[in-house]
Amino acid sequence: MADSDCTIYRASTTAPVNIAVIKYWGKRNATLNLPTNSSLSVTLSQRSLRTLTTASCSATYPAADSLTLNGKPQDIQSSKRTIACLSNLRSLRRALEEADPSLPKLSTLPLRIVSENNFPTAAGLASSAAGFAALVRAVADLYRLPQSPRDISRIARQGSGSACRSVMGGYVAWRAGTLADGSDSLAEEVAPASHWPEMRAMILVVSAEKKDVPSTDGMQTTVATSSLFATRAASVVPERMAAMEAAIRNKDFPAFAEITMRDSNSFHATCLDSWPPIFYMNDISRAAIRLVHDINCAVGRTVCAYTFDAGPNAVIYYLEKDSELVAGTFKAILSSSADGWDGPFGEPLKNITSPGVSLDKLDSRAVDILKEGVSRVILTGVGEGPVSVDEHLVSETGEIVTDRS
């Protein structure tokens, strides 16, 4: 082992953001991140948004595990969630090492984990989901764990609930499960991205400020105080899960869209019904809602759907064939005030010069509010799960790579 004492072991992965269409809100067990209800999301393409994480371990590292996020060292010891994930992964590695003594004893080495998002943290863009999915996937790859994505999702769930949905691509359900130990609370693929690859998502970035009430606190306030929440968790969501899975199987966009919008509204309704009340949407969010309804009404069929997470940003789903009607209309409204129209998903919009839906069919006040309040759009679409990459944030000699330009 003299030689391997200096070895730097590395594995890097990218992981995607996911945006729920049936929302996760409320835990039945906060330590294990067990939800009160199942949820369902679309994994978004990593060509637009992704976390890149390198996990490495070496006997040459200082004894304590370390984590660097967007260039800033994090205090792992104060993050029970990170500790839970790493401890689970180490146990699995140890089991491998015990079964095959020829394997290097990676489970005994300190970890150096380095992660970078290509989007602002904590701006309502589900950075923790991509972050924990990437962390767990990267360490699992470093440890060469044979576990399936389902098993990996169970571990990622303990880092951040919605992270379990980011370990798979396409259309992903997080089954709430019923067991007390959480072993049946994990992600399942409803359909791969290839089943319905035409799904597009346009994110209207309303504010990159830190949000008022962190979702971890907010959801527990809702569980404890909203008198409407139990109905949502016990009966509204289970019905919607079944209907949404059918809509995805049948590639039925109008059904997908209506359930998505109604579930977003239902989630925010339980936030408003909390005590004290929680508001994530603002007047700009409401203007986006209004315009989505106006566009669907003007077109005469449902071509777009909004959804809002724990923040004011609107995510608008539509199908590629309706790019001109949906994204083209928003581009006509926002192109003078907001960036982000280029990039891999901007291609179909390049040659659009007039709105797909005549602006005089839209509420003019909502148009003005949106123009003033949206500074950036992100064009993306359904995409794949985590991908193993050769781009490393830890050098061959174990140093953190700080300048990648």
Add this chain to the structure above:
Amino acid sequence: MADSDCTIYRASTTAPVNIAVIKYWGKRNATLNLPTNSSLSVTLSQRSLRTLTTASCSATYPAADSLTLNGKPQDIQSSKRTIACLSNLRSLRRALEEADPSLPKLSTLPLRIVSENNFPTAAGLASSAAGFAALVRAVADLYRLPQSPRDISRIARQGSGSACRSVMGGYVAWRAGTLADGSDSLAEEVAPASHWPEMRAMILVVSAEKKDVPSTDGMQTTVATSSLFATRAASVVPERMAAMEAAIRNKDFPAFAEITMRDSNSFHATCLDSWPPIFYMNDISRAAIRLVHDINCAVGRTVCAYTFDAGPNAVIYYLEKDSELVAGTFKAILSSSADGWDGPFGEPLKNITSPGVSLDKLDSRAVDILKEGVSRVILTGVGEGPVSVDEHLVSETGEIVTDRS
């Protein structure tokens, strides 16, 4: 009867606005205005807001009943609700006339009804409640009906649901009732104004624009589409009614305040959960909510409560003894941008020069939003029910009085 052929019979009344603390939202019978749940309101002083209505009848009038509202002739024939109220009142008069043939046959004469609000119509200020309460009370007085306020409330309810609560003063419950004919759906006094006369209300007038979705349509959308509404109507409100009546009996302001705020939030949550979603509050409303929570937090006890009807205006309840803490703080924020600090309820604020709660304990962004968005305040308090007055909007010769300046 030759002489009486030319007689102009007149009766005039004023009626108050009421602001619900347990909200009416949803009808189980739209024709009879029967609600899905009971509600409870505070009748506001007519020294601030009131409708003045004169009911008159005469054989000299044209054959059709007429109604003039704020100087504009209304089309009674197209208002089933007005017809229902007048028809009920005429039947009761007819019964009197049949029992006592010496009475003049007023039930056979055309009505001329003239009404004026001293506040903008349809601005979320419950103008229809005061309007129908005044109309029904004035005609009942004209007809010298012996019916009790409870009976009168049953008639006013058919004009506008919440109008039934404006036929009484103080703290008024509208019992939903269970009978199909609506005969047990009426208002009851929970406590007279004199029981708890210290209650104050400050209305922050956010916008006098006509509202987006009229409440009559909005509530039926909610009943038909919200998956959370049934829980509110069936279990949340009944519990709150009992708790609110106890709070009023015990003059327990913190309990009154918390139930008021939670019920407003619950009502707006079911609006947001409707399809398509209904929004009555905006960012200015939310700033008011934030400041109420901040003031209560800074004072260390619950000194104020917000509630919102089907519009963005905030109504803030507080007790007279806390005028400086509550109204004084809002005055410090708004006095440079909003009118309305004078008048009968402005007296305790006259000599206030600094905010009751230091502005640095309040969210500065909410302060700025409120300052920009509130143009007028109305200071008022709990008050009495309809009052018979000698000020008539129809002259002794039967003409509509147009210039009362």
